[in-house]
Amino acid sequence: MTKQVLNAYKVRLYPIEDQQLFFTKSFGCTRFIWNKMLNDKIEYYKENKTELKNTPAQYKTEFEWLKEVDSLALDNVQQNLRSAYSKFFKQGAGFPKFKKKGQKDSYTTNNQKGTVAVTNTTVKLPRIGHIKAKIHRSINGLIKSATISKTPSGKYYVSLLVETVVSLLPKTHSNIGIDLGLTHFIVLSDGSKVANPKFLASLQDKLGREQKILAKRRLVASNQQRKLSDSKNYQKQRLKVAKVYEKITHTRKDFLHKLSFNIIKNHDVIAIEDLNVKGMVKNRKLAKAISDSSWSTFTTMLAYKAEWYGKALVKIDRWYPSSKTCSGCGHVLTKEELPLSVRSWDCPFCLQNNDRDINASINILNEGLRCLKLKEPLVQGS
Ligand SMILES: [Zn+2]
Secondary structure, three states: OEEEEEEEEEEEEOOOHHHHHHHHHHHHHHHHHHHHHHHHHHHHHHHHOOOOOOOHHHHOOOOHHHHHOOHHHHHHHHHHHHHHHHHHHHOOOOOOOOOOOOOOEEEEEEOOOOOOEEOOOEEEEOOOEEEEEEOOOOOOOEEEEEEEEEOOOOOEEEEEEEEEEEEOOOOOOOEEEEEEOOOOOEEEOOOOEEOOOHHHHHHHHHHHHHHHHHHHHHHHHHHOOOOHHHOHHHHHHHHHHHHHHHHHHHHHHHHHHHHHHHHHHHOOEEEEEOOOHHHHHOOOOHHHHHHHHHHHHHHHHHHHHHHHHOOEEEEEOOOOOOOOEOOOOOOEOOOOOOOOOOOEEEOOOOOOEEEHHHHHHHHHHHHHHHHHHHOHHHOOOO
16 A cells, blocks of 8 residues: 655755855845735734735835745745744744844745756756755655755755655554663663664764853953954854754764664554653753754654554653553552662562663553554554
């Protein structure tokens, strides 16, 4: 059986000078039209108490240079603004913000009968043509849209949204529970533990060191009463930090993709805890924050891959006492009986020796299977 899904491919671009100029102009125009339309909406609302229905086309006479960029990019701004407004009114999200230069420079365009295309060495985009690119894997399927972006360290990327057909993976008749480990990245109910990758730890150390240097340079500039934009040393260091950060993001994603795919491939039901990651990510300690956001990315990947490949992901209540319950007999310890420092314990009732994390993942699996039975028709892919 096959299924049609939307898959994102991120490709590094190597634009020549003219093309870079076009991108800069496009980032500028989309940012301008966002800010202009938003501002006019706000002002109009103050006077008329209703929303102004404005479109990018209305601004092209007054600001003729808007005609120099891809008009679909401007249309997408209008759509994004509309969805930001609707999120504000219907979902209680924050009010749309003005965009600043250099913050998330990007624009999105659409494929209209081949205006966006990929060859072995290039990506073709509307109004600008072929741009040299590094294509890692073949892109199969209909390209829907392309989002061009520039990172703080000056690299260009295009993210292509592609309609792809995936085949359901065969059933393995194996189920698994996953616990977010304290000493490991994850611990599985089959007894295996997946370590946090070593390269990630060393990159995190490096990021910490470079950030400290950056803070010092900021202090030096402020002591000399110089603007940060004029301080060459500060700017050089800022670039260095951005590069390490990008490397972490990239390597981490790669690791999480491989891990989540392997779990989905080898099991039919995957049970995890529904953790409150929003609260977790606010943690100030850098290494902790990164591992928490890894967990959130990881569960997102598990969720969509389970749906793609016909497997079931069950999230269990985060208040379920997965660590404190003995997986052998169901006896529940008190908080005092199981402090965080205890890595392994003997159950006072059935005497089973429990490795803290493995025991938790076994409980997560059992609880997951129980939940699945209760609401079976609701779970996708089962
Ligand atoms: Zn027990």
